[in-house]
Each structure stands twice: as C-alpha cells, then as structure tokens.
Amino acid sequence: MTKVDHLDSAKSWLVWIASVCAYLIAVTQRTSFGVAGLEATDRFSASASILATFSVVQLVVYAGLQIPVGILVDRWGPRAMITGGAALMVIGQLLLAMADSVGSGLVGRFFVGAGDAMTFVSVMRLLPNWFSGHRIPMLTQATGMVGQLGQLLSLIPFVALLHLWSWTPAFLSLAAFSVLGLVLALVLVRNGPRVAEVPAVPTRARTLLSVAWKEPGTRLGFWTHFTTQFTANVFLLTWGYPFLVSGQGISPATASGLLSIFVVVALVAAPILGAAVARHPHRRSAIAFNVIGMIALMWLVVILWPGPAPMWLLIILIVCIATGGPASMIAFDFVRTFNPSHVIGTGTGIVNVGGFLAALVTVYVVGWLLDLQQRAAGPGAELYTLDSFRWALSFQFIVIAGGVIGMVVTRNKARRAMALRGEYPPQAERRNARDIQER
Numbered sequence: 001m002t003k004v005d006h007l008d009s010a011k012s013w014l015v016w017i018a019s020v021c022a023y024l025i026a027v028t029q030r031t032s033f034g035v036a037g038l039e040a041t042d043r044f045s046a047s048a049s050i051l052a053t054f055s056v057v058q059l060v061v062y063a064g065l066q067i068p069v070g071i072l073v074d075r076w077g078p079r080a081m082i083t084g085g086a087a088l089m090v091i092g093q094l095l096l097a098m099a100d101s102v103g104s105g106l107v108g109r110f111f112v113g114a115g116d117a118m119t120f121v122s123v124m125r126l127l128p129n130w131f132s133g134h135r136i137p138m139l140t141q142a143t144g145m146v147g148q149l150g151q152l153l154s155l156i157p158f159v160a161l162l163h164l165w166s167w168t169p170a171f172l173s174l175a176a177f178s179v180l181g182l183v184l185a186l187v188l189v190r191n192g193p194r195v196a197e198v199p200a201v202p203t204r205a206r207t208l209l210s211v212a213w214k215e216p217g218t219r220l221g222f223w224t225h226f227t228t229q230f231t232a233n234v235f236l237l238t239w240g241y242p243f244l245v246s247g248q249g250i251s252p253a254t255a256s257g258l259l260s261i262f263v264v265v266a267l268v269a270a271p272i273l274g275a276a277v278a279r280h281p282h283r284r285s286a287i288a289f290n291v292i293g294m295i296a297l298m299w300l301v302v303i304l305w306p307g308p309a310p311m312w313l314l315i316i317l318i319v320c321i322a323t324g325g326p327a328s329m330i331a332f333d334f335v336r337t338f339n340p341s342h343v344i345g346t347g348t349g350i351v352n353v354g355g356f357l358a359a360l361v362t363v364y365v366v367g368w369l370l371d372l373q374q375r376a377a378g379p380g381a382e383l384y385t386l387d388s389f390r391w392a393l394s395f396q397f398i399v400i401a402g403g404v405i406g407m408v409v410t411r412n413k414a415r416r417a418m419a420l421r422g423e424y425p426p427q428a429e430r431r432n433a434r435d436i437q438e439r
C-alpha cells in the first residue's frame with residue numbers, strides 16, 4: 001500500500017463510523033446526568049447549587065483535560081485514547097450507579113468527564129489519517145452532527161429507563177453502553193498508516209505544545225471556537241431556559257420546544273457549512289465572522305427590544321445562536337490545515353478549550369451580574385427579571401468582542417506566515433490581480 005492508497009477506502013469509512021459511534025456514546029454519557037436532575041436531587045438529597053456543581057465539575061474536567069489529551073493523542077494515537085476514554089466512562093457510570101452520597105457521585109462524574117474529554121479530539125485526529133483533504137470539512141461537520149444525537153439518546157431511551165427501572169439499573173445500562181464504545185474502538189478503530197509510519201518527530205509534551213501554539217493558525221482556531229460556540233453553550237447549559245421563562249414570560253413547554261430548535265439547526269446547518277468550507281477554504285474565517293455577526297446582531301435586537309420579544313424574533317435568535325455550534329467546527333479545520341500532522345492532536349486540544357472556557361466564564365459572570373442586580377434592588381427583589389437579564393446577558397458582547405479581536409489578530413498573523421511561504425493570497429486572487437495589472 002502506498003502512502004495514500006488507504007485514503008477514502010472502505011476501511012476509512014469503517015474506522016470513521018466506529019469512532020463516531022464512540023463519540024456519540026460519549027455524548028450520551030456527558031448529557032445523561034443533566035436529564036436525571038430530579039432523580040439526583042432525591043438520591044443525593046441535593047440542593048440546586050450542589051446539582052450545579054456536578055455540571056461545573058464535568059465542564060472543568062472536560063476543558064482542563066483538552067490540552068493533555070491532545071498531546072497524548074499525538075503520542076499514543078487516537079485508538080488508545082478512544083479506548084481509554086470509553087474505559088474511564090464505564091468506571092464513572094458504574095461509580096455513579098452505586099453512588100449514594102454527593103462525594104461518590106462527584107467522583108463518578110469526574111471519571112465520566114475525563115473519559116468524554118478523550119474522545120472528540122481523538123476522533124478529529126483520525127480524519128486526516130484516513131481521508132483526503134477535500135472530504136474532511138464535511139466529515140468534520142458530520143462528526144459533530146452525529147455526536148450530538150447522543151443527546152437524544154439521553155433524552156428519550158435513558159429517561160425512559162430511569163423512570164422504568166430507577167437510578168442504579170439505568171446508570172448500569174449507560175456503563176454497558178460505554179462498554180460497546182470500548183469494544184468498537186478496540187475491534188474497528190485503527191490509527192492508520194500515517195500514524196503507524198510516523199518518522200522520528202519530537203513527542204515531548206513541551207515541544208508538541210510549543211509547535212502547535214506558535215502556529216498562528218492554531219490560535220485562529222482557538223479564537224474561532226471561543227467566539228462561535230460559547231453563546232450556544234451558555235444558552236443550553238444554564239441561562240437560556242430561565243431567560244425564556246422568567247425573562248421573556250413564555251411557558252416552560254414552549255421554552256423546551258424552542259430549545260429543541262438547536263438539534264434541528266445543527267442538522268441543517270452542518271452540511272451547508274461543511275460544503276461552504278470545502279468549496280471556499282480561504283473564506284473560512286469570513287464564514288465564521290458572518291455567523292458571529294448574526295449572533296451578536298440578534299442578541300442586540302432582542303436585548304434592546306422594548307418589552308418581551310415576539311416569538312418570531314426569539315426563534316430567529318435561537319436559530320442564529322444554534323448555527324454557532326456547527327460554525328465552531330471550522331476551528332478544527334484551521335488546526336488541520338495549518339499544522340504538521342504530528343501536532344494536530346495537540347492543536348485540536350488547544351482549540352477545543354476555547355468555546356468551553358468562554359462558556360464557563362460567561363455562565364459564571366451572568367449569574368454574578370444577576371445576583372448583583374437583585375442585591376442592589378433591595379430586599380424582596382426578584383432574581384430573574386427581563387431588565388436584569390438584559391444587563392447580565394450583555395456581558396456576552398464583551399466576550400464576543402474579545403474573541404473577534406483574537407480572530408482578527410491571529411488571522412492576520414496566519415496570512416502573513418502564509419504569504420512568506422507564497423501561499424497567500426490564494427491562487428485565484430493572485431490570478432485576478434495579475435489580470436488587472438496586465439490590462
């Protein structure tokens with residue numbers, strides 16, 4: 001087999017399908033605790049803030065492990081990491097199934113977060129090993145899209161099992177589901193010839209990190225992920241539901257319906273963005289800027305709207321925020337195309353911190369601003385009012401502005417580096433410029 005014969009082969013598709021299934025299973029484990037909130041409150045006699053701690057622990061573990069995981073993917077290969085991640089999730093869900101105190105529950109959730117953190121970066125790392133470049137933008141989007149369906153498995157069959165069988169058997173079945181991920185990774189996932197034939201490249205963690213970070217394209221990816229994805233996370237993970245119900249005054253059932261738009265938009269927008277990125281690789285940042293601009297504009301309109309916003313406006317807002325999810329996958333395309341292959345895992349890990357870091361900071365600051373306004377309004381004041389949400393959610397503009405500055409600065413640096421290598425402006429633009437000069 002020559003170096004590229006294996007690309008886009010039947011085996012490539014088999015490896016991709018198996019690894020995406022492992023990612024879908026990881027997303028199911030990730031989202032399972034969120035849908036078991038009421039049962040968890042009973043089981044652990046927990047308050048709302050203790051329940052929130054479970055989510056925060058998981059997010060912190062996930063974001064904190066991205067860079068070490070990325071480095072390990074480059075050193076050990078994606079297969080070992082996906083298998084190890086599935087094994088950790090089995091342990092985590094077994095612990096959670098047996099847990100009867102907050103402490104033991106948190107340890108279980110820690111293992112689930114750690115295993116989950118090992119999966120996505122590894123799946124992304126497999127793509128350039130098994131597929132040719134023109135297919136990767138679409139496959140990147142498809143990976144994100146299929147993975148998110150794991151959320152539906154939590155929402156429907158897992159919730160049904162929880163009600164039918166109660167806590168322990170339901171979480172044991174999640175552990176069994178992760179065993180399936182482990183077996184799939186062991187039996188079907190292969191790192192691919194490129195990884196197997198790696199020449200003598202440096203594998204010291206510090207070297208991998210420094211090579212990936214020094215590449216402006218990696219930092220462009222970081223800021224792109226940071227800016228495109230965080231508003232969706234903030235909305236879905238914490239503040240969307242109270243903003244819609246208590247701020248905008250819509251019913252809980254309608255609010256849940258509005259939140260489900262996220263899944264639909266992800267399914268529709270992902271192939272469109274994947275095709276756009278594949279056709280116009282030199283317009284990737286412009287595509288991301290357009291999505292960010294739409295999100296910022298719609299938030300501005302909703303926040304400035306006198307009184308509660310009409311339903312059509314809320315729907316447009318949610319469609320724009322939700323498009324940020326698939327748009328964030330552009331960030332991983334930057335990593336792949338700007339970095340040498342031996343640091344793609346490390347670069348992907350760095351980039352994947354972006355959106356989750358921005359979301360963690362924003363979730364916290366929005367909560368803090370809501371509390372602050374309630375205290376300032378005096379005793380008996382309501383925590384969630386439309387006006388307090390307006391001010392608190394405006395913090396997102398600061399994060400967006402910071403992210404856009406990061407993107408512009410790193411994009412310029414990346415373009416300068418490409419120009420030095422004679423790769424920028426792209427050929428078509430160079431041809432146009434020559435034609436104009438010759439006329």
Ligand SMILES: NCCCC[C@H](N)C(=O)NCC(=O)O
Pocket residue numbers: 120121144145147148229266270325326328329352355
């Ligand atoms: N269709 C939306 C997919 C968004 C995925 C997201 N950009 C991401 O970074 N995912 C990482 C993960 O571990 O799921």
